Amino acid sequence: MGIKTFCFKKSLWLFHFGGASCNNCDIEILDCLTPRYDVERFGMKLVGSIRHADVLLVNGSINRRDKERLLEIYHQAPKPILVVAIGTCGCTGGIFAEGNTFAGPVDKIIPVDAYIPGCPPKPEAIIAGIVKLLNK
Amino acid sequence: MTKTIIPIGPYHPLQEEPELFKLYCKGEIVKDVQWVTGYNHRGIEKLSESKTFEQVFFLVERICGICSTSHPFAFANCMEEIARVEIPDRAKYIRSIIGELERIHSHLLWVGLAGHFLGYNNVFMWAWKYREPVLELFEMITGNRNSYAMFKIGGVRRDIENHKIPTIRKVLDTVKEKTDLLTGAVMDDPVIHARTKGVGILTKEDIIAYGALGPTARASGVAIDVRKDDPYAAYASVHWKVITAQEGDVFAKAEVRLLEMYESISIISQCLDGLQQIKEGQVDVKVKEIPEGIGTGHAEAPRGEVFHFVKTDGSNYPVRHKIRAPSYMNIATFKKACVGQTISDATIALAAVDPCYCCTERMAYAYDYASREKILDGNELVKMGQRKTEKLRRQIKRNR
Numbered sequence: 001m002g003i004k005t006f007c008f009k010k011s012l013w014l015f016h017f018g019g020a021s022c023n024n025c026d027i028e029i030l031d032c033l034t035p036r037y038d039v040e041r042f043g044m045k046l047v048g049s050i051r052h053a054d055v056l057l058v059n060g061s062i063n064r065r066d067k068e069r070l071l072e073i074y075h076q077a078p079k080p081i082l083v084v085a086i087g088t089c090g091c092t093g094g095i096f097a098e099g100n101t102f103a104g105p106v107d108k109i110i111p112v113d114a115y116i117p118g119c120p121p122k123p124e125a126i127i128a129g130i131v132k133l134l135n136k
Numbered sequence: 137m138t139k140t141i142i143p144i145g146p147y148h149p150l151q152e153e154p155e156l157f158k159l160y161c162k163g164e165i166v167k168d169v170q171w172v173t174g175y176n177h178r179g180i181e182k183l184s185e186s187k188t189f190e191q192v193f194f195l196v197e198r199i200c201g202i203c204s205t206s207h208p209f210a211f212a213n214c215m216e217e218i219a220r221v222e223i224p225d226r227a228k229y230i231r232s233i234i235g236e237l238e239r240i241h242s243h244l245l246w247v248g249l250a251g252h253f254l255g256y257n258n259v260f261m262w263a264w265k266y267r268e269p270v271l272e273l274f275e276m277i278t279g280n281r282n283s284y285a286m287f288k289i290g291g292v293r294r295d296i297e298n299h300k301i302p303t304i305r306k307v308l309d310t311v312k313e314k315t316d317l318l319t320g321a322v323m324d325d326p327v328i329h330a331r332t333k334g335v336g337i338l339t340k341e342d343i344i345a346y347g348a349l350g351p352t353a354r355a356s357g358v359a360i361d362v363r364k365d366d367p368y369a370a371y372a373s374v375h376w377k378v379i380t381a382q383e384g385d386v387f388a389k390a391e392v393r394l395l396e397m398y399e400s401i402s403i404i405s406q407c408l409d410g411l412q413q414i415k416e417g418q419v420d421v422k423v424k425e426i427p428e429g430i431g432t433g434h435a436e437a438p439r440g441e442v443f444h445f446v447k448t449d450g451s452n453y454p455v456r457h458k459i460r461a462p463s464y465m466n467i468a469t470f471k472k473a474c475v476g477q478t479i480s481d482a483t484i485a486l487a488a489v490d491p492c493y494c495c496t497e498r499m500a501y502a503y504d505y506a507s508r509e510k511i512l513d514g515n516e517l518v519k520m521g522q523r524k525t526e527k528l529r530r531q532i533k534r535n536r
Contacts, residue, residue, distance in 0.1 A: 024204070031264065
């Protein structure tokens, strides 16, 4: 067992970075924590600081103002960290990719381990995505 | 000063979207509030000019995920004013149903978040649990839980077939039952009374001076509601009343939102009655071309009036598209609502106007008034608010 798989075996702690998004993905991520989907039973929970996190969830298109903050947050993260781009905007920029403030999809800024497309992805899709990533 | 904040960033797990509030404090009293935005700027008005009218609907839907009906609603009203189109009755009812379902899920979402700020995490969990059936209803009607893509110029894209109506009524009954439960929990709890009454008061004059809209205005006795003032869709043909309260504090805002959910349920059930009397199928009219002209359209979002202005030149693209979201007006009232409160009350006073966290941002810091140094961050603020509730709860228990 490598160090990476060992680190991610139990109780993943998530840090959520909402870029310039429309809020749908943010709400669906929060929805995962509420009783219908309840990922906290697997020990997954949102944490307040990136320094405590195992997974960085990024959603929304990234504008020029967010870009440097996302980089800063990524550099502060304890490594190894898994980065998950959530939603069409996180994966490609989606409808906002032509915008004048757009600073590139997430994978142009930081390395991304998994993409969960959808506008917004359903909570089931988010959970399935993270499970797939862990089994990789 | 801004530089001290950057390493932490306005990104925070409790709410979703980035927004930075700076609270300048003296002792425990908030003396000044400053807010910084721009983390969410996507250039939507400019993007809109490069899209055809059909595509703009998908763009404006993504301004805000929670109000993802209100913006297409206002834009459709606007375009139909320019094209001088009268939409079929069935489409009017369907539009109103979708709009009101959205209001229910948005208000439930707010009740949950407000509960979280007060340290009632079970209210947060329960409200979000009871929101799920509404989202399932959306999935049944439109095919998606959020971002419904139901609107187009001249009508709606999908019909609500009559065989789906009993299911919708059944879900509404459940929602009504759960709203009773939540309303009872809020109205009868002495701790919630103690935490929210007299906090973040906005007077009628403040509302008019700041131009606040929606439940924020209605909780201060200003009966402003586009659905009543300038009825669109099916709102003129159903019976309902504008809910107002006089106090203008956080409790009044919660009360207005909870009671509005009952009105929404009543509007939907009247619209369903209307739907049953009309033949299925006729949900749109063909619009061949959009003439040159200017148009305005508005719709009552869960947070207040959404306003769209479009100028066209006879081509397939808007020449100018101006959008005003209600949170833009409502957030300015923080200056009035927070100043003079204690820091632990500031979070709920900020949350009370339901700042469409996607149109804005989400982070609060406490600064010392004299030295302007940061003393508390958002996490600590929320914890402080929750501790105060706990203290009050113990006190009230002791007095019994």
